[in-house]
Structure formats: structure tokens, C-alpha cells
Amino acid sequence: MNRILSALAAGLIFGLGIAISGMGNPAKVLNFFDPLGTWDPSLAFVMGGALTTAAIGYRVIFGRRQTPLFDTKFHLPTARTIDAKLVGGSALFGVGWGISGFCPGGAIPALGFAPWPTALFLISMGGGILLARWQQALPRPKIA
């Protein structure tokens, strides 16, 4: 129960941050990537604030504690390889972000203050996730 309440609190603060920062506003996000046109550099301040806070906070946590407060260990990603899947997937994500102006972290909170057309984006994104997961679950031809 504790874990659920702390995740809820983290989500509330995260979502409020997205809404206040403008990260949930596709017009603003797209303008960050348009220095040749209607440029709006705000997104650099969002990323700067988020990254600095997280980097300092993580450093403090990992420096002081062996375990998180409500779990027996820190669950950190273990993958180390930089492969075509990581680069190709990220490249594709950027194309979709550039078309729509929505990223997953921006769209979820945006559902709370601009349900339409955010819902259309999220439903399509869910379809994309399921499609990719289905492909990944397909049996692979074995190369000896």
C-alpha cells in the first residue's frame, strides 16, 4: 500500500510539472524544434530543470541509502548494449514526436486538462505499443 501511495504522490507532482512546464502542449513542444520558424526555447528550461533536479536527487539518494524506503532494492535498468533496436526505436520515436508534438510523458498529464485530441494520440500510441510488443513476441528464426 505504501508503494502505491508514494507512486501516486510522485505521479501527481510529475503530472503537475508537465502541465505547468508546457511539456504537455504540442504547439510549444514543436516550436522548440523549429529555430528556423516560430522558435520557443522553453523546452530547454523544462529539460534543464528536470534533469538537474533528478541528477542531484539521485546522487543524494544513492549516496545515503542502500535501499529505497519502501522496497528491498533499487530497480535500475541493467541493459548496457547500444544496438540497432535502441537507436532505431529512438529515431522512430522522434519522427512520431515531430509529427504529433506529443511524447508519452507529456500526453498522459495532458489527458487531464485537454482530453481531446490527446485521447486520439494516446489510443494510437497504445496501438503502436501493442503492435511492437506483438512483433517482439513472434518466434524468431534461429541463426546457428
Next chain:
Amino acid sequence: MITDFTPYSSLFGGVLIGLGAVILMAFNGRIAGMTAMLGGVLEPKSPDSPWRLAFLAGAITAPLIATLLRAKFSFASPTTGPLLALGGLIVGIGVTYGSGCTSGHGVCGLARLSPRSLVATLTFMATTFATVTLIRHGFEG
């Protein structure tokens, strides 16, 4: 479409995003990546599903409550209809193969100096820039 440059509210909002990530790490020992959170919906039987759903619920509820309390958040979606749906589909496929998005790689991953996240973030920032430039300026003489 012109949007206002908002350094203060963007920085403040960014700090809150980072704070949310720090809280989730301090209490749950987890990365605040939205792509992974969505697994809470798609894998309802996973033991991680309840706390992931709680994070998602919080992320949607906070702006909703603020709006009901008459807060105003700027919003405009230049892309609509089938093109927006196409963008969503591509984002969904991309974040699944790329194992993360702006929050997981761009904030949490970079904050713990993950080389994978650095490569992912530089890659998607570059293709987003290329896509926006192509759509907005590619067909000008």
C-alpha cells in the same frame, strides 16, 4: 503557430518533473519513465501494475484537479486527425523498441549518466528536429 517563451514556468514545471522522479526513486526505487508506466495498463497481472497505475492516475489527476480549481494550462495541437493518429502509432512503436521516451531516457537516464540513454536522447532529439524542419520548411522553395 506562435507560443509564448515561458522560462520561469517551464523551469519550475521542469523542477517538479524532476522531483516526481526523485520521489519515485527514493520511495519505490524505480525510474519514472512513462513508457514503462504504460506497461501497468498493458500488463494488468504484473506485480508492478498497481504502483504503475497509481503513478499514471496521479499524473492525469493533478492537472485535472488544477483545471477544476480554475488553473489554466496552455494547450494547442497543431496536428490533428489522421496525421495525429499516425504520429501516435509511430511514437508507440518507437518507444517500445527504444525502451523509453523523454522521461525515461531524457530525464531519468541522463540523470544517472546512462550511455544508452544519452544515445537514445541524442537520436530522438535529432530525428524530431529533422521531422519538424521537413514538415514546416521542407517544401518551401
